[in-house]
Amino acid sequence: MMETILNHRSIRKYTSEKVSSEVLEEILNAGIRASTTGNMQVYSVVVTQDDSNKEKLAPCHFNQPMIKGAPVVLTFCADYNRFNKWCEQSNAKPGYDNFLSFVTGAIDALLVAQNVCIAAESKGLGICYLGTTTYTADKIIDVLNLPKGVVPVTTVTLGYPDESPELVDRLPLEGVVHYESYKDYSKEDIKKIYSEKEQLPENIGFVKENKKESLAQVFTDIRYKKQDNIVFSKILLDVLTKQGFMNNEE
Template structure:
């Protein structure tokens, strides 16, 4: 699919709305994704209301796409619906545990990727917000998510109003392992990351941030250990509050 080979993240959108019938059709098609035990352990919260987008924005570090995109989709791991069905059918569910969260999160992420692929094939642009798992407690509150429902991915969607450069990707040889995992030698690491490190924009990042290497941009500025530990604690606490950990 050309839309996959040429895909890029879209952060600026036209004011044109997405028809409900198109959005619902794309969502329904995306639900054909593989799912654990055919249970469909996910829900999607569709946000179109501007006031609701404003309420969601702080959880996503106020990235402008959240309030400027016509639609924001929050994909959730959901064992609430299935557990209610079980109890109404005289079956006692046992899904208040981490493995159940992981199963539901996997279901939700498979659907998320299906939706993104379908949306782009139909002329829409998307931006994946990794901030969802940084501040899940805020999203739970804004979207009024009940027990056994946990946000795992947020996508902003709209008709593109930009065509940015396509981001780089690591070579196939750096990612694919035949038969068993083959650990990386220092020479292999140099080769795998050579192109990324050679890009002018990445060299510029190193220069303006006064770091010695591009890797230090990630470890010391963008994804710091202290931040990861703080957000991990928020994630653990929210999982417990949502009933996935005792």
């Protein structure tokens, strides 16, 4: 299992081989064994395998080719719809129409997603996370017919790899781990932590290609711009309101 985790690669190209229902069910069963707040399991997973449905999902993920190329697309959702109905049918009054509850459901969904990914990779499958899910949550809700109380949190494509990319760089352990309490970073610390990433040939190429002064500027000015973050934040906040997670009244 450690070897599986340490050799994780994002796979964006898949063979035409289908994922059997038996393998998929085994992977999903591993997913739902993840930790969950209060054992409430306030999440759902929507499995998309039909080509016409993947076609509908593709624009929600900026038409990244792996949506239509992967045999399986999994959308992980924070879901209080099911839990609320159970409470109401059991003469219990649910109080989960607030932001904290959404965060709880989102954490649950992400824990399940990571379990699914590790289980899939251990079976020889490839996966790729798509961060676009929260950008276009409103559109995904429509495509997947998600009722009130359900919000998509992340998407994972799944299939047998048709590529073997190199391992992607990660920051050194000392750059992300703090013992006992948080130790803030000095300028020298920051320089040391990011030096290897900045010196990678592909990253030097990104800087030149985008005509920027530094790799950091590629992130702030090209990949994850403030303007985009504001726009997508507004969309997500509107989604949370529409889906019933922004009630601040007692």
